[in-house]
Amino acid sequence: MIGSQSKKLESVIGFILAKGDAVRFDQYMREHLYGEEGYFSKRAEIGSGDFGTESFRPAFAHLIFLNLQQQGLDGRDFLELGGGPGVFIRNYLAHSPETDYISADISKKFALMQAQTNGNAIASDAAALGLQSNSIEGCIFSNELIDNLPCRVFRITRNDDGVGINEEGYVGTDGAGLYFKFGVAERDEFLETYGEFLNQGIYPVADGDIISIAPKAVDVIKESLRVLKSGKIMFIDYGFGDALYCGRRSEELPYIVRRPNYDDSRDIAKILASPYDTDITYSVDFEFLRWVVGQIDPDAKVNYQHQVSLVEAFPQDQDPKLERKLHDHYDLTRFLVLSIDK
Numbered sequence: 001m002i003g004s005q006s007k008k009l010e011s012v013i014g015f016i017l018a019k020g021d022a023v024r025f026d027q028y029m030r031e032h033l034y035g036e037e038g039y040f041s042k043r044a045e046i047g048s049g050d051f052g053t054e055s056f057r058p059a060f061a062h063l064i065f066l067n068l069q070q071q072g073l074d075g076r077d078f079l080e081l082g083g084g085p086g087v088f089i090r091n092y093l094a095h096s097p098e099t100d101y102i103s104a105d106i107s108k109k110f111a112l113m114q115a116q117t118n119g120n121a122i123a124s125d126a127a128a129l130g131l132q133s134n135s136i137e138g139c140i141f142s143n144e145l146i147d148n149l150p151c152r153v154f155r156i157t158r159n160d161d162g163v164g165i166n167e168e169g170y171v172g173t174d175g176a177g178l179y180f181k182f183g184v185a186e187r188d189e190f191l192e193t194y195g196e197f198l199n200q201g202i203y204p205v206a207d208g209d210i211i212s213i214a215p216k217a218v219d220v221i222k223e224s225l226r227v228l229k230s231g232k233i234m235f236i237d238y239g240f241g242d243a244l245y246c247g248r249r250s251e252e253l254p255y256i257v258r259r260p261n262y263d264d265s266r267d268i269a270k271i272l273a274s275p276y277d278t279d280i281t282y283s284v285d286f287e288f289l290r291w292v293v294g295q296i297d298p299d300a301k302v303n304y305q306h307q308v309s310l311v312e313a314f315p316q317d318q319d320p321k322l323e324r325k326l327h328d329h330y331d332l333t334r335f336l337v338l339s340i341d342k
């Protein structure tokens, strides 16, 4: 093991030992991503050989702008959550320089990079923005934020009474290495909410299924609905949703992406073998997000679509080759767009 890896392993072992001998998977994931030695705190290298997202393509910001323009929301407030190194801000403002742009990111390093582009950046958790209620009129946007939120891993039971959540995933240590285990699920408000959702019967959940889900997604939606006075919330992420016939697989452990060889796998042992050097992410459940919005604000108009639907806003007189290219590109992916109109 090379020096920096052993330092990171030591750091995560220390984090777990300070809390006992095991922590819930979401606590491990939060530390892994945003802890002192964390993936984003230390590296913050999105797009420079680490992992590129759509935010780096000028055409993507153009499409978001065109979609908002069609709804008369261009040039209004634009709050971006989890903007990473700030490339999207630059690309977006090129189309709409009059926009009052605010970006909020939990990573201080990214917030600083965003401030260099625009100046109006805040280092804060998207679930606790510190902005006044009803202070945004326009759009609240995120690309690949939700799949970054720390997730809990549940093992489901199913019997004649319905779906139950009794077990969840923990990361433990023996002082020398890390291991993953299932233990008794911590019963809290989120677990009750999620259990209620699963019992709606939207997905065919089987006994023994393993599901990962981010509790903070609920808080981010609540917070966004609180600060948005009017306009649109647009959250884009890799995910699945029943309404689009891309349903849940029976095993939705977090996705694990190891660089630089693009070794995508869902093998938890791999993350634990290399704490902090992997990108833990997971596939977002859009059906759950939609259901949550309905619970929080029954009046909000909420839906989700494939990202390819954004291309429909492309003006007819634009380069048809570019439109075709974008269409084909987005058609291949499972990126979805959650839209909430208020």
Ligand SMILES: C[S@@+](CC[C@H](N)C(=O)[O-])C[C@H]1O[C@@H](n2cnc3c(N)ncnc32)[C@H](O)[C@@H]1O
Pocket: 040, 046, 052, 053, 054, 055, 056, 081, 082, 083, 084, 085, 104, 105, 106, 107, 110, 124, 125, 126, 127, 142, 143, 144, 145, 148, 149, 216
């Ligand atoms: C996968 S990156 C995506 C960055 C950028 N939006 C893009 O598309 O390239 C996730 C971003 O969300 C930020 N983030 C993660 N959790 C957050 C939270 N709870 N509140 C605010 N930002 C968060 C990360 O620091 C990072 O900038």
